[in-house]
Amino acid sequence: MKLFKKITASNLFYNFLRDPMAIGSATVLLFLLVASFGAPLFTSHNPYDQTTIDIMDAELPPIWTGAADADSRFLLGTDPQGRDMLSTMLYGMRVSVLIGAGAVVLQSLIGIIIGLIAGYKGGRLEALLMRLADVQLSFSTYMVAIFISAVFQGIFGMGVYSDYALGLLILVIGFAEWPQYARTVRASVMAEKNKEYVEAARVIGLPQRRIMFRHILPNTMTPVLVISTVQMANAIMSEAALSFIGLGMPPSQPSLGSLIKSGFDYIASGSWWISLFPGIALVVLILSINLLGDWLRDYLNPKLYKD
């Protein structure tokens, strides 16, 4: 209750309420999250349950198209395996969000620790770590993610890779994107570490680790929060891209990206709905996160690391 009051009284919340774009995107995002994580409650079909799927139902169009083979059981039609589009999509969105969130947690852990150490210790270690981050970034996070997953698939083989795809994708995307966090945190640490409160902590003889984590780290959280929204959108996008080129979630456990891919194979035959609906869901999901991120950045306006 106290926390709730603290939130509602804050400037952030005040600003949020005055920005229709922020409210709108937060509402949409919340709706998508509830729909996807509550999918087992809302949906008529379980796409993971092989026994309920009939291949004879494959590629049925959405019911409002009025096509002869439209089936009233499947509002948005079915995918090439005969699964209900709507249910599969919601389950798929859950997979996408899970991988995105997992990857962001992983990359922020790696990035924050490396950024904190590099910024605080300085010297050769910093030069090495930051050069590494720069080089990895210049390859672009997508490229790194594609490569690592290609290598993983090569090492483990297609079958094993599919079985552990969810965890592996978190690992891949998490590792591909840590430099963003490392650079942001390092820049903030550089700005903070010469401030007087750090000096004071050093003078009274607090151990380095305590100064780093308890004194400096909390003051670098604003930019971290801001880039986290963008990173979340990026991670979901990366996952979709990997799944689309066949390096992501297998068709048996589809994410939004793999659903779009399976639809793409049928696009020439006119089955537009298999790609379109997951595509719309993906764009709306990413867009709402990006809009929230933009609002947060405009409001908090941290000095993000550049150059």
Add this chain to the structure above:
Amino acid sequence: MFAFIIRRTLQAVFVMLVISVIGFAIKQSVGDPVREITGISVSVAERDALRDKLGLNDSFPVQWLRFVKGALHGDLGNSFKYKKPAVQVILSKAPATLELVITTSLLVVLLSIPIGIYAAIHSKSWWARLAMGGSIIGVSIPVFLTAILLIYVFAVWLQWLPSFGRGELVEIFPGWKSGFFTWNGLAHLLLPTVSLTSIMLPLFIRLIRAEMTETLQTEYVKYARARGLRESRILYVHAFKNTLLPVITVGGVQLGTLIAFTILTETVFQWGGMGSMFIKAVEDADTSLMVAYLVFVGLIFVVVNTVVDVIYGYVNPMIRTGGGK
């Protein structure tokens, strides 16, 4: 400035060495070079003999050195799918990808700078709002989705434009077959280029607008106003020159993103470039070709980023005159 170029070049060489270690490690852990040569119908004893002969039982550093030596001579192993040297395969595919990259970069540079500057100067105007709203939607649509949508609308539905391949090509010089010189080739180029531009352009518009907005709030722009300079000079000399610096750096980094996106775009449009070749190599577990792609793309990035660094150093007086920091 000279010392700066030398330092950057050394760094580039170092990065290439690191890439070669990674590439070699991938080759070691994923591929089986014996299979590449013999196929699977050879006895175990014969294979062991071959392993010894190929030096595959040597230590990692020794084998790596041999790999680097080979790479310097343009030998990155043979693609077992194409039965040709991997470098040759890549070089035959590179023009397709480069043409895509060049047209997209040109479009992005030509469009993003005026739009970004306009949006920063007239931030409250409807055009600026439209540009910014469009660009946030743009960055939120994955490139392959745009590509699919374009194919569906222009190839499947309207049937105006071709949806796959490069069309009619003209060999402009040995090894470079170009689609720039036939109407058919350009028609094939259109949809892939629009797809790539649809994601890269918004990124740059947002970047340029953000940098320009920040520069316009600096003290030296205020001071330029107080000196009574003309608005055009303030905007295009004082503000834009300072906006350019971070944009150049990010531009170099974004080339990586652009090439990564060519993998997706080429896959959708069955464009015969390096990107779709790479995905096929992954599917076929053609390790030599994968590693060759890594090294080749790595080389492009390192060269481009080094050139960008040098350009940056030339534009930024802090580096050019060796002072600052």
Add this chain to the structure above:
Amino acid sequence: MQKQEPLLSVRELSVAFKMRGGVLTAVDGVSFDLDRSQRLGLVGESGAGKSVTGFAILNLVSRPGYIAGGHVFFEGRDLATFSEEEMRNIRGNRISMIFQDPMMTLNPVLTIGQQMVETLKAHRHISKHEAEKIALNKLQKVAIPSPEKRLTQYPHEFSGGMRQRIVIAIALLTSPSLIIADEPTTALDVTIQADIMELLLNLCEEEKMALLLITHDLAVVSQVAERIAVMYAGRIAELGSTEAIVNAPQHPYTQGLLKALPQKVERRKRLNQIPGSMPSLQERPPGCAFYDRCELRGEICHRESPRLVEKNAGLVACHMVKDTTGKEEK
């Protein structure tokens, strides 16, 4: 003989900022005059509105601020009636400005020469060569060694003090009749502050330029300016000759400021300070803005805001100050 028309005449100038909770009036009906080749110090603590006043004279208040009212007459003409192009021709030409932090004011990617030449070319039809000649001359005036070489250098190749000299040289380029200097020494090392101030003073005298010196430092201003205006919470609290302000301050705020200056070394004695802090300009009380911190306050001060009126040797905005000279006249 009729009194000569002042060079700069600020009348009831108000500047407001659009803020979240409403409108904040940073400058509230400020009026003062400045004669040719005269030096006026505008003193006050941060947030008192002195810098904003300086920028408002050149119509350079940046968003979300705007000029809410009043007039600025310069050389007899109302600047409010000027077009943007006419205004541009005043800025950096007839009125030059010196900014606070020389590390931030010069553009890092243009050479000193480029920035000097462009300033001249914005106001005169002259060749680059002629402009460079003028620039060299002005750099010599501010004692920059080997100016030819310096013209081709970038700001980062100069120290803070040198940069401020260059900014002063830029201000001199067009031989303006007024220089507005906004805390010109605050960002500099203490050791060179006096040098820069002296340079500025000498140049103003030499070139017969008027100076509006904006600062929080009463000690500095009393050495340079002939007249001082003390600002508090967006208004002028007291305005008078430097002697009158320093020797016989009338407004309790001015008195407080003077008492806060170190007069002589006295060990173990704390400097006097004015208790409390300036009120938020967003919720200006109906009465005197200094009421909460004032030692002399009376009942009327709470109800009614004092107007700036002539009392004794200067202008004061305080109900409690008695005008002894006026009584004798009556």
